[in-house]
Amino acid sequence: MILFLCFLRRWSILSRRDKALRQSWHMSSYVRLIGIILDILLKVGSNVVTRVEDGKVALGRIGSLCEQVKELVESGVEVIIVTSGAVGMGYRLLRHHRTLNTSFAELAKRETQPDGKACAAVGQSGLITLYDTLFSLLDVASSQLLVTSRDFRSMEFRSQLVDTVNSLLDMQVVPIFNENDAISTREDKCKDNGQFFWDNDSLAGLLASEVKADLLIFLMDVDGLYTRPPSQPDAKLIHTFVEEKHMKEVMYDEKPGSKGGMEEKVHIAQRVAEDGVPVIITSGFLPDAMKRILHGDEIGTLFHRDASRWQKAESNGY
Ligand SMILES: Nc1ncnc2c1ncn2[C@@H]1O[C@H](COP(=O)(O)OP(=O)(O)O)[C@@H](O)[C@H]1O
Numbered sequence: 001m002i003l004f005l006c007f008l009r010r011w012s013i014l015s016r017r018d019k020a021l022r023q024s025w026h027m028s029s030y031v032r033l034i035g036i037i038l039d040i041l042l043k044v045g046s047n048v049v050t051r052v053e054d055g056k057v058a059l060g061r062i063g064s065l066c067e068q069v070k071e072l073v074e075s076g077v078e079v080i081i082v083t084s085g086a087v088g089m090g091y092r093l094l095r096h097h098r099t100l101n102t103s104f105a106e107l108a109k110r111e112t113q114p115d116g117k118a119c120a121a122v123g124q125s126g127l128i129t130l131y132d133t134l135f136s137l138l139d140v141a142s143s144q145l146l147v148t149s150r151d152f153r154s155m156e157f158r159s160q161l162v163d164t165v166n167s168l169l170d171m172q173v174v175p176i177f178n179e180n181d182a183i184s185t186r187e188d189k190c191k192d193n194g195q196f197f198w199d200n201d202s203l204a205g206l207l208a209s210e211v212k213a214d215l216l217i218f219l220m221d222v223d224g225l226y227t228r229p230p231s232q233p234d235a236k237l238i239h240t241f242v243e244e245k246h247m248k249e250v251m252y253d254e255k256p257g258s259k260g261g262m263e264e265k266v267h268i269a270q271r272v273a274e275d276g277v278p279v280i281i282t283s284g285f286l287p288d289a290m291k292r293i294l295h296g297d298e299i300g301t302l303f304h305r306d307a308s309r310w311q312k313a314e315s316n317g318y
């Protein structure tokens with residue numbers, strides 16, 4: 001029975017391959033390196049979900065993201081989303097009702113403290129309702145999956161999770177993940193061997209490897225990885241990350257209150273790419289980032305395990 005189900009799944013993927021082949025028609029070097037994309041894992045950062053100016057929900061951005069996902073799903077691409085934003089949305093609501101006196105920067109520093117967890121519990125329902133409403137208006141079915149790192153300790157959980165995600169994808173339902181912050185206990189980042197997660201970047205990395213996605217995209221508030229913090233005038237956008245060339249050279253300037261930060265994202269991207277899943281870090285502010293990637297536009301920064309070999313052969317760019 002299991003063999004039969006595996007066969008059915010493979011068969012349905014292959015029948016979608018035709019459409020996907022058309023998608024890679026405009027072959028850029030990115031697309032040639034990545035290959036055919038049938039499954040995408042999309043990680044949406046808090047700064048994409050909410051507006052930096054006032055912390056309110058970025059309705060236009062999320063709307064455009066849902067529209068792009070709809071187009072991808074209709075063209076036969078499977079999309080899994082990991083979205084942040086629950087803490088920010090809950091925080092805004094509690095501040096609005098004047099029941100919370102902490103500033104957001106203070107709260108973010110105390111991420112494991114009850115205030116932050118309470119904010120996540122308050123904000124998660126609004127966050128998923130937003131996605132659910134937008135997707136429903138576009139006739140796309142979506143689903144909510146809240147996980148904690150502890151869950152991943154069990155092999156049984158992992159295989160159950162992959163089965164559930166696969167059956168959602170088979171029914172063209174978009175799985176939307178977030179960490180279940182309200183009840184999660186933080187894992188030690190030092191244990192990063194791809195078995196645990198401690199925020200949504202590491203969760204996205206873990207899931208991308210677990211479901212063997214064809215591409216992991218980090219959508220964030222900058223165009224990609226720069227040689228130094230983007231606010232610095234001499235910062236250059238890195239087109240393809242090559243460990244020997246960029247690892248020591250890149251400088252980071254983490255924002256106060258940022259949980260993961262760019263440096264950690266780079267470590268995660270490297271590990272996931274080594275595991276065979278290419279990663280692109282790009283801007284969630286572009287109205288059509290995903291469509292452009294699938295059409296071969298070389299936006300953002302690419303992490304690929306063959307990057308150094310490929311860059312030597314094909315490109316002198318950064
Ligand atoms: N070398 C760098 N290249 C790009 N961004 C950087 C760099 N160093 C620091 N940053 C900062 O990292 C921030 C993104 O990290 P983070 O806030 O953790 O993203 P997210 O909330 O999407 O997970 C950007 O706003 C940027 O200012």
Ligand SMILES: N[C@@H](CCC(=O)OP(=O)(O)O)C(=O)O
Nearest residue numbers: 045046084085086087199200
């Ligand atoms: N789970 C939290 C997000 C934690 C997190 O990783 O945030 P970010 O670095 O903005 O992706 C939330 O929903 O607010």
